[in-house]
Amino acid sequence: MDPVDVLGATVRVQAGAVTQAVHEHCAEHGLTWPVDFASKGSSHVGGNIATNAGGVKVIRYGLTRNWVLGLEVVLANGTVLEMNGALEKNNTGADLRQLFIGSEGTLGVITEATLKLARVPGALDVFLFAVSDLAGVLRLFREARTGPFSIMAYEFFTDACLARLMRHRKVRAPFEAPSSHYVLLEVERSGADEAALESWTTSLFERGLVADGTLAQHSAQAAELWALREGISESLSATGLPHKNDVALPIASLEAFCAELGALFASRYAGWEICLFGHIGDGNLHVNVMKPDALDKAEFLRRTKEADHDMFALVKKHRGSISAEHGIGLLKKDYLAYSRAPEEIALLRAIKKTLDPNGILNPGKILDQ
Amino acid sequence: MDPVDVLGATVRVQAGAVTQAVHEHCAEHGLTWPVDFASKGSSHVGGNIATNAGGVKVIRYGLTRNWVLGLEVVLANGTVLEMNGALEKNNTGADLRQLFIGSEGTLGVITEATLKLARVPGALDVFLFAVSDLAGVLRLFREARTGPFSIMAYEFFTDACLARLMRHRKVRAPFEAPSSHYVLLEVERSGADEAALESWTTSLFERGLVADGTLAQHSAQAAELWALREGISESLSATGLPHKNDVALPIASLEAFCAELGALFASRYAGWEICLFGHIGDGNLHVNVMKPDALDKAEFLRRTKEADHDMFALVKKHRGSISAEHGIGLLKKDYLAYSRAPEEIALLRAIKKTLDPNGILNPGKILDQ
Numbered sequence: 136m137d138p139v140d141v142l143g144a145t146v147r148v149q150a151g152a153v154t155q156a157v158h159e160h161c162a163e164h165g166l167t168w169p170v171d172f173a174s175k176g177s178s179h180v181g182g183n184i185a186t187n188a189g190g191v192k193v194i195r196y197g198l199t200r201n202w203v204l205g206l207e208v209v210l211a212n213g214t215v216l217e218m219n220g221a222l223e224k225n226n227t228g229a230d231l232r233q234l235f236i237g238s239e240g241t242l243g244v245i246t247e248a249t250l251k252l253a254r255v256p257g258a259l260d261v262f263l264f265a266v267s268d269l270a271g272v273l274r275l276f277r278e279a280r281t282g283p284f285s286i287m288a289y290e291f292f293t294d295a296c297l298a299r300l301m302r303h304r305k306v307r308a309p310f311e312a313p314s315s316h317y318v319l320l321e322v323e324r325s326g327a328d329e330a331a332l333e334s335w336t337t338s339l340f341e342r343g344l345v346a347d348g349t350l351a352q353h354s355a356q357a358a359e360l361w362a363l364r365e366g367i368s369e370s371l372s373a374t375g376l377p378h379k380n381d382v383a384l385p386i387a388s389l390e391a392f393c394a395e396l397g398a399l400f401a402s403r404y405a406g407w408e409i410c411l412f413g414h415i416g417d418g419n420l421h422v423n424v425m426k427p428d429a430l431d432k433a434e435f436l437r438r439t440k441e442a443d444h445d446m447f448a449l450v451k452k453h454r455g456s457i458s459a460e461h462g463i464g465l466l467k468k469d470y471l472a473y474s475r476a477p478e479e480i481a482l483l484r485a486i487k488k489t490l491d492p493n494g495i496l497n498p499g500k501i502l503d504q
Numbered sequence: 505m506d507p508v509d510v511l512g513a514t515v516r517v518q519a520g521a522v523t524q525a526v527h528e529h530c531a532e533h534g535l536t537w538p539v540d541f542a543s544k545g546s547s548h549v550g551g552n553i554a555t556n557a558g559g560v561k562v563i564r565y566g567l568t569r570n571w572v573l574g575l576e577v578v579l580a581n582g583t584v585l586e587m588n589g590a591l592e593k594n595n596t597g598a599d600l601r602q603l604f605i606g607s608e609g610t611l612g613v614i615t616e617a618t619l620k621l622a623r624v625p626g627a628l629d630v631f632l633f634a635v636s637d638l639a640g641v642l643r644l645f646r647e648a649r650t651g652p653f654s655i656m657a658y659e660f661f662t663d664a665c666l667a668r669l670m671r672h673r674k675v676r677a678p679f680e681a682p683s684s685h686y687v688l689l690e691v692e693r694s695g696a697d698e699a700a701l702e703s704w705t706t707s708l709f710e711r712g713l714v715a716d717g718t719l720a721q722h723s724a725q726a727a728e729l730w731a732l733r734e735g736i737s738e739s740l741s742a743t744g745l746p747h748k749n750d751v752a753l754p755i756a757s758l759e760a761f762c763a764e765l766g767a768l769f770a771s772r773y774a775g776w777e778i779c780l781f782g783h784i785g786d787g788n789l790h791v792n793v794m795k796p797d798a799l800d801k802a803e804f805l806r807r808t809k810e811a812d813h814d815m816f817a818l819v820k821k822h823r824g825s826i827s828a829e830h831g832i833g834l835l836k837k838d839y840l841a842y843s844r845a846p847e848e849i850a851l852l853r854a855i856k857k858t859l860d861p862n863g864i865l866n867p868g869k870i871l872d873q
Binding site: 140141142143144145165186187189193197198200201210214215216217218220221222223224225226227228229230231233234235236237238239241242254273276277280281285327383384385386387417418419454455456457458459460461462463467471474475476478479481482483485486488489490501502 | 509510511512513514534555556558562566567569570579583584585586587589590591592593594595596597598599600602603604605606607608610611623642645646649650654696752753754755756786787788823824825826827828829830831832836840843844845847848850851852854855857858859870871
């Protein structure tokens with residue numbers, strides 16, 4: 136990694152730099168690369184860019200795409216492209232950087248990047264709310280967008296996720312009365328004082344927008360609330376066999392999608408528990424279905440293929456994405472057409488052919504040659 | 505324009521929608537499309553997207569690219585591409601939308617778009633500061649990034665611009681003592697109170713970061729301060745014959761670039777007044793040089809070509825952009841290679857050939873076929 140350009144708020148790094156090491160490199164200057172997720176301790180910047188990584192802060196900062204200024208890419212024919220340097224604005228024809236960001240290494244190999252940095256946010260406040268249904272989760276989201284703060288994260292999970300987490304982690308329920316949906320809201324309050332946050336929260340109770348809620352009083356408590364959300368994935372695996380998907384929907388379609396998904400499973404996959412959670416503020420939904428105890432593992436795995444097929448049909452119907460963050464790779468190639476029109480796939484293929492005529496870059500990924 | 509999707513904070517519009525009409529359409533919901541500049545009353549959304557428009561709020565919101573979710577594009581062969589719907593996250597292969605955004609209509613014709621909306625910002629505060637040199641402008645920028653607010657705009661102009669504005673508009677000097685550089689800073693203070701802003705300003709004086717400064721006390725005064733910045737372009741044309749350029753530099757190179765530019769003109773174009781202003785917070789510099797009274801107009805126009813050549817060489821040396829916002833079109837084709845490497849231009853050409861083999865889309869723009 137080069138030294139941080141503090142005035143320009145940028146840093147040049149090689150593709151192999153570990154995400155968290157970049158954070159640490161920038162922190163002493165009060166700056167950060169706001170691409171942040173659980174695997175930051177092992178993920179590489181090049182991979183973050185090649186997959187246009189998301190994470191829990193997308194609602195505040197957007198995807199990785201927004202935090203890349205310059206890009207060095209090696210093309211299939213060996214040409215080294217150096218694009219855009221450290222410029223924020225450069226309207227000189229089509230922006231070729233964008234082709235490589237998120238293309239999973241199929242169009243070129245990212246070797247270096249100039250990253251745009253953000254200031255480290257100020258004090259953060261973490262709320263946990265109990266709400267009665269998904270409509271309530273979305274209503275609260277709309278409300279939070281006008282609150283006296285900037286939203287850093289807006290995450291939700293259902294009672295099914297919480298129950299498995301409590302079993303695995305041996306933690307207590309966050310509220311006295313159980314609820315079907317929970318929202319974790321993290322905010323940067325900038326100049327707003329504690330009283331402004333409390334009066335905002337009070338108005339939520341008064342208007343019946345939340346059934347219960349808490350505001351972490353210190354960082355240890357904030358970490359406990361975050362652990363509820365971040366422990367879900369591990370808890371599902373520890374208490375059963377989950378089959379995982381990572382879809383995105385237009386926010387306005389989330390409620391209809393989830394209702395239809397519930398009905399689909401009730402009728403065709405009776406007894407399969409659905410555990411929903413995710414970064415709902417950007418439409419991203421983690422759909423985990425759990426193997427019923429009575430069902431044989433091989434049979435479950437076989438039937439998850441059918442279930443994916445059915446679920447992706449619902450995603451397609453609601454114009455969603457079959458892969459919000461995880462990409463296409465090999466596993467989802469058969470479903471690419473559920474989120475991209477045939478005309479678009481034809482153009483993807485033509486561009487692949489232009490950049491990599493012999494198909495030597497990450498062959499077989501995303502598209503068959 | 506379709507009705508605003510308030511929950512999803514999006515709106516679907518045709519390419520011919522006028523930017524300001526989109527703003528008005530969304531305002532009643534407390535939402536806005538944060539693409540904003542002086543010509544918003546006549547510019548079209550399709551053009552904004554095709555040129556990846558910037559404007560004075562780029563430092564807060566980024567370029568137009570960040571505010572486009574779905575895109576409908578007609579290709580040269582008549583194919584209609586519908587891309588990405590209303591999704592924030594959709595990692596399913598290369599993001600083809602990005603190819604069309606900023607390509608000046610040379611790769612496809614944008615016909616509709618689903619725009620991402622932001623909430624209308626809260627109360628804004630406008631400062632004007634006098635500083636002694638460009639280094640001071642940049643020092644103050646760095647300081648402002650850690651202030652108790654979000655920066656909405658960070659604009660600067662020199663005494664040469666102010667002098668012409670005062671002559672043309674018959675306005676008084678903003679401060680008693682003249683200064684060589686001025687900074688207009690607009691902020692959204694979120695929850696911070698007036699006292700926090702004042703104590704921030706006081707610390708600037710105490711540390712000698714500004715020579716003078718004022719904080720608008722009401723909206724009329726804020727508008728007066730903005731008029732100083734926004735009246736520059738008109739005032740230059742009204743008081744002489746300007747030759748205009750719109751370049752961008754890495755922020756860390758701005759000072760060296762401006763010093764070398766001054767030296768270049770002093771030695772080769774003696775008597776040409778340089779008027780500098782722009783959105784310096786994102787590295788964008790408007791360089792206007794004024795025809796000396798004694799110089800014949802035709803001779804001036806002839807020599808501006810030489811001057812451009814010399815200036816663009818400096819831009820290239822500092823890895824800047826010869827066109828921060830205005831694009832390439834026909835006028836800057838000869839200088840494309842000053843901001844894009846030969847390998848990159850070859851790839852631009854290959855992609856143009858793939859998408860528009862007969863060169864029927866905006867022919868002759870950006871690249872010769």
